[in-house]
Structure formats: structure tokens, C-alpha cells
Amino acid sequence: MTTVGYGDYVPHSMLGRLLAGGAMIIGIGMFAVVTGLVSSRIIEAIRACERSDCRQCEYSVEQKSLYCSHCGIDNPTYFSPESK
DSSP, rough: OOOOOOOSOOOOHHHHHHHHHHHHHHHHHHHHHHHHHHHHHHHHHHHHTEEOTTTOOOOOOEOOSSSTTTTBBBBBBBBOOGGG
């Protein structure tokens, strides 16, 4: 539908140009949407692995947190910075 390379085959009518332009936009959009969805799922999975439940209120906190952001307890996941 669209030209690739030197551009020696291009649509000449207005309908052909509109169709080619629409095909280009849809093709680029499909790659952008799929890339965005896949990368957001990967980041979501990484963040889920780095979180655990607070031992007092069971609120989800980062494993490296020194305090629970929900109840304020010290060392909500028994993580000590020295154990790195």
C-alpha cells in the first residue's frame, strides 16, 4: 500500500493517497500500541516482584522500605539494609 525504498511507485489519485496515508498511520499505531502494552506489563511485573506485604497491616510496600507508608511501622518486611 505504501512506498518503501526509493518511492518510484506511489499512489497518484487522491483516494489512493488517502488510503496509503491511513495504512501508514494504522501500521505505525499498531506497533506503538503493542510496544506500550508490552513494556507496561514488564514494568508492572518487575514492580510486583519488588513489593511485599507489611507484617502489621498487610499493606503492599517496597521490600527496601524502612517504614510502612500506611501504618508507619519500622522495618515492615524485616529487611535490613546491611543484608545487601
